[in-house]
Amino acid sequence: MPLQFNKDNYYSICDQLALADADFASVINKYGYPPMWSRANTFETLVHIILEQQVSLASALSALNKLRERIQEITPAQVLLLTDTEMRECYCSRQKTAYIRYLAEAIISGQIDLKAFEQMEDEAIRTQLCALKGIGNWTVDVYLMFVLQHTDILPLGDLAIVNAIKQLKALPKETTKEELLLIAEPWKPYRTVASMLLWHYYLSVPRSRKAAENKKAPVKEL
Structure with a gap:
């Protein structure tokens, strides 16, 4: 480890x-x-990191807070219930809406197990997350640093x-x-x-x- x-x-x-x-x-x-x-090892945290791609931290947090207002708890199941229009109203672009949904589906299907990542090596985690559309090396780096606190x-x-x-x-x-x-x-x-x-x-x-x-x-x- x-x-x-x-x-x-x-x-x-x-x-x-x-x-x-x-x-x-x-x-x-x-x-x-x-x-x-540091950040918690949750679906919401990964959503937050996706929202931070290519925008200011303030803009990403604004979108995250809009999602929280809309569904209270940001979980894979709750996000998948939102329509495209509702996601846009939460300041999520079409691309990021798709990325968040891919992640939600991967977690629900068991393709991604965030708890299991806590015992895995960096590259194994990177391989699994980068297999999802919309997640690249920067997102994985931030996850490894802020969530899993790898040195x-x-x-x-x-x-x-x-x-x-x-x-x-x-x-x-x-x-x-x-x-x-x-x-x-x-x-x-x-x-x-x-x-x-x-x-x-x-x-x-x-x-x-x-x-x-x-x-x-x-x-x-x-």
């Missing part, structure tokens, strides 16, 4: 990364420790992470993902927590806090 972080070891992992990388030490000294962002995920499909590395390391804009992976090699096996530090840095820079919150949205997945 992959390594996991939790409230008992999170800050010590941050400290280990700070010892390994002076830029992380600088982030902690200037902005403090990053929040330990060694580096979501280079997230523009905020890429930009944060480039800014923190004073790298040119044309730096490739392959080069970023080499830079992140010393952060193993704690690249998830390194990513938390990077998000924290990106959101904490005074010049653009509000803009950063809106920009921390993923690229299109599929």
Whole structure:
């Protein structure tokens, strides 16, 4: 089973990364420790992550809250009862409506078992989730990081992470993902927590806090 972080070891992992990388030490000294962002292992959480694809966090949360208002409890069965019109009224695009329904059907049929994922390796989880239309590597990365709290995920499909590395390391804009992976090699096996530090840095820079919150949205997945 992959390594996991939790409230008992999170800050010590941050400290280990700070010892390994002076830029992380600088982030902690200037902005403090990053929040330990986490989410429950539920269908609703995966719906939320799907809604976050390619939009601002605020827009995704607005759609999630509309769904909550409409059906109270966001479950696979409840979502499948909604019409296309009702989904649109909850700010769900046609594509995301389809993605959410594919996920709901996969869970109801037993193709996807979220509880079983808690004991599985990263790549086995990635294979199962990416088999569903509308779920790509970014969605899986966020699920592994925020829900299962696996320690060694580096979501280079997230523009905020890429930009944060480039800014923190004073790298040119044309730096490739392959080069970023080499830079992140010393952060193993704690690249998830390194990513938390990077998000924290990106959101904490005074010049653009509000803009950063809106920009921390993923690229299109599929």
